[in-house]
Amino acid sequence: MSKIETVDLNVYYRNGSVHGLKNVHMKIDANKITALIGPSGCGKTTFLRALNRMNELKGARTTGKVLIDGRNIYDPKEDVIQLRKKVGMVFQQPNPFPMSIYDNIAYGPRIHGQKNRHMDSVVEESLKKAALWDEVADRLDENALGFSGGQQQRLCIARALAVNPEIILLDEPCSALDPISTARIEELLQELKREYTIVIVTHNMQQAARVSDYTAFFYMGELLECGKTSRIFERPDDKRTEDYITGRYG
């Protein structure tokens, strides 16, 4: 059973006037990195946000099913809060809270009831998993906003890890970062996939090629092609995929 499976997924927003995602059927394997690529406005971010029901915040209407571990997360009986603990998200612009590093990471666990006496180890473990511990261990009480973009983004990853998700969604996480920070985060993702399932939206084709195991190409709200990254970038089936990958699109 795939970790994530979408069945007939459709997303409408602006009161149904925009059909953002059309009949998407896709399977995402556990402990792999799946990249979502496609031109602007093709629906890849909408798809990503459908996986943790963040589209609802913009008033979108979703039909079809999104199964995570076999359970449809859009079932009215399902708890959105639990879902978002299980499925974490990292955004395009690093967005740490205007608090200390410690408080940023402790934020999620504290709200979910984590006791304060074990908090130190939770914070340390999360920062270590995000490859940030060595750099900030002695600066945990400094305001997060004073750190570099790359560090802030890793902090956001650590913050997401602190609530023990199983799946991590990343929406163009490196687009605001310099090449070295980007490389570190890509390296980090390779480590993280051992424990987590990772889905990443990226505009950067080379990043998708470097980092992911599977690649899905979205175009005008539809999933055109999905497969092993090595195959997609060497010989895609669909001409539109080939045009996009080789830069002929546009």
Add this chain to the structure above:
Amino acid sequence: MRIETEEKLVTAGLSATALISVIVLFIVVLYILLNGIGAINPEFLLEAPYRFEYGGIFPQIIGSLCLIGVCMLFAIPLGLASAIYLAEYAPDNRITSSVRFFVECLAGVPSIVIGLFGLAFLVYYLGIGVSMLSGGLALGFMILPWTVRASEEAIKTVPQAYREASLALGVTKWKTIRHVVLKSAYPGIITGVLLGMGKAIGETAVVLLTAGSGLESFLPRSLRDPVASLPVYVYMLATQGHTPDALSRAFGASLVLIAIFLAISVVALLLRNRYVKKMGRGR
């Protein structure tokens, strides 16, 4: 060459106007200081007025503080709650815009009208009588638009990214507001509160009609008691004072009023700045 001189002229002109604003402020404060400092002495500050032109203004000081207290107790929670509703929960439709519009209109109501409303509604209709409660509530009505507006602006300034990050961690909307949005918005909210307080502390018409004649020589013992207040006392002295130093006493009371306001502002701003710094520290 023309562009350079234009730049220089504009810079000079703008600096001049800024300077004028500062100078005006200084003149006013200095004038009050010079005219009022003569009346300031321990008796003045700590005793009750005697036949309204003699003695001290202690009850007036306490009265003003009490009125501000009641006013804030009413206006801050209500203003903040309204602001949270408008900024975070209200749907983006005509009804919401109308609500905002009405709140803004309230800001345009002349203070004497609010005072009259307070008199008719709070004092007579509800029967609370001329009292600290009526005065405080009426003042609260008056400054409500400022607390609502400033709080709403402060909340809106909090980047949407924070909310998204919090929600994506599985935190509910209300907890997000409490722990992230409000915490970030506090400095702006405090500024709004100070603005409102500044208006309220010097408000004469409203207080005159709802809180007391200003000449009370006793301290209030309960909310239903009438209270004295500094602005009304100044008004009384200035218009009905006979003694030679009535005017200087009026200036003295004004000075005390300004001093109280400045003191509260400074304390509030210091607390705000310390809070802002603290947001970056602490486990």
Add this chain to the structure above:
Amino acid sequence: MKVRKEYLDALEKLKKDTLKMGELSQIAAKNAIDALFNHDKALASKLIEENSVIDRIEFDIENQCMRLLALQQPMAGDLRLIGTCLKIITDFDRISDLAGDIAEIVLQIADEPYAKPLIDVPRISEITQGMLTDCLEAFATQKIEKLQDFSERDDMVDGLFGQIRRELVAIMIENPRTITSASHLIFIALHQERTADHACNVASRIVYMVTGKRKKLG
């Protein structure tokens, strides 16, 4: 506005230049056999000179490929094209070298009658020329139907080579004084057989370029 105009133009140039190199090596192979057939030492010398031109073109194409890889991050079909060009220029280079080797032999033996009349050598040349023409056409048009029977054609070349060798060996046994000139002819036939093998390599590479799948031809 065409996107990536510079890149697309560079790809077109690469295709054109590779095609040109292929044509030049095909001509060299033909000229070598013509020179042999007509005892034409002048043609043979000219061929040997022109080989250095082909070598320079190979370097240039290789540079073009490396630059495209380094600077343009080509993917999918473009990547396969560049990889294919890099490999088939080696084969073209070998084909022209083999033609040069034949030309060298021609310079040595053209002044005398040959050990036997040339029947099978021209036949092999015909088949090989056909293979090269089909390769170049497939490269230009991306249509690979004509490449499907290369294995059979290569087998025919191998067969003809075997025949030539047997005949010449028989002649050498019968008349030992023909050994020198006969062995020259055997080498020429061997070079032709190698040329056909290289044509098969090129065909395999072009099939990969077009379909993305690897198929050994020949």
